[in-house]
Amino acid sequence: MTANVGGTTALGDSAARQLANATKTVPQLSTISPRWLTHLLQWVPVEAGIYRLNQVKNPEEIRVACTAKTHENQLPRTFVEYESQPREFFLNAVSTVLDVHTRVSDLYSSPHDQIKEQLRLTIETIKENQESELINNPDYGLLAQVAEEQRILPLTGAPTPDDLDELLTKVWKEPAFFLAHPLTIAAFGREATRRGTPPPTTSLFGSQFITWRGVPLIPSDKVPVADGKSKILLLRVGDKRQGVVGLFQPGLPGEQGPGLSVRFMGINNHAIASYLISLYCSLAVHTPDALAVLDDVEINKYHDYPDTYK
Numbered sequence: 001m002t003a004n005v006g007g008t009t010a011l012g013d014s015a016a017r018q019l020a021n022a023t024k025t026v027p028q029l030s031t032i033s034p035r036w037l038t039h040l041l042q043w044v045p046v047e048a049g050i051y052r053l054n055q056v057k058n059p060e061e062i063r064v065a066c067t068a069k070t071h072e073n074q075l076p077r078t079f080v081e082y083e084s085q086p087r088e089f090f091l092n093a094v095s096t097v098l099d100v101h102t103r104v105s106d107l108y109s110s111p112h113d114q115i116k117e118q119l120r121l122t123i124e125t126i127k128e129n130q131e132s133e134l135i136n137n138p139d140y141g142l143l144a145q146v147a148e149e150q151r152i153l154p155l156t157g158a159p160t161p162d163d164l165d166e167l168l169t170k171v172w173k174e175p176a177f178f179l180a181h182p183l184t185i186a187a188f189g190r191e192a193t194r195r196g197t198p199p200p201t202t203s204l205f206g207s208q209f210i211t212w213r214g215v216p217l218i219p220s221d222k223v224p225v226a227d228g229k230s231k232i233l234l235l236r237v238g239d240k241r242q243g244v245v246g247l248f249q250p251g252l253p254g255e256q257g258p259g260l261s262v263r264f265m266g267i268n269n270h271a272i273a274s275y276l277i278s279l280y281c282s283l284a285v286h287t288p289d290a291l292a293v294l295d296d297v298e299i300n301k302y303h304d305y306p307d308t309y310k
Contacts, residue, residue: 099272128222135223136222145283163294171292173236177216184230187301188212190303232294236290261279262277
């Protein structure tokens with residue numbers, strides 16, 4: 001096509017673009033999130049996919065005494081009993097089979113490798129599902145492992161500084177972070193600001209997070225939201241702190257990362273190449289006071305402020 005500008009005819013944009021090389025991005029996927037939870041957990045390798053959580057039975061019965069210098073006091077005698085049937089955690093697999101037609105990978109892999117991009121996007125989706133399972137799995141997820149005495153309700157419905165203070169009394173031994181849906185964090189920000197105590201921020205992984213009492217509020221869109229209500233979790237992490245730890249299987253065939261395996265399954269008679277992608281993981285809470293939750297948090301509460309500028 002031609003273009004006529006000021007009476008002069010010249011080559012038009014549409015035709016000229018036929019000779020131009022477009023700069024092409026890799027395929028984008030809107031469901032990818034930062035997955036802060038998996039970054040903040042300590043990951044513990046396990047053998048044979050089994051993690052046995054040994055605990056001391058009746059710890060209050062362990063007897064010790066402080067003896068006076070001027071008296072020969074009789075020392076108490078004690079021993080530490082272990083649970084005879086400790087809980088065992090088994091790794092779960094998040095898996096799929098990726099199919100790629102060999103004609104597609106042969107002919108259309110410039111400038112971006114089709115197999116590489118197909119694997120990348122599928123692995124990203126598997127990792128998103130992994131974070132969801134770490135929170136919501138009915139067997140080993142965080143929400144399923146909260147002890148009954150570690151569950152509290154908000155005082156007024158919306159998440160207030162008082163509610164987060166109450167959570168901190170439940171996980172007061174070296175709390176690591178709060179975990180909540182972004183909408184819940186916004187609701188807490190509104191309540192804190194309304195009280196004249198806007199939360200300070202801190203920098204982690206190059207991003208800004210609001211904090212309360214120095215403990216960051218970490219967003220995850222995998223924390224469930226239903227009927228205008230959600231939850232806020234508070235965690236202590238690490239095995240040395242008797243906290244929450246992630247579990248993975250090291251040394252997998254075709255290992256691409258911790259607990260992540262990609263294996264070529266072959267090419268069938270329809271020229272389809274198949275790849276088995278598996279991510280093995282689980283999560284363990286060492287002691288009940290390492291995890292607490294604020295239930296039934298209202299996230300849709302807003303406030304009317306007087307217009308001070310009129």
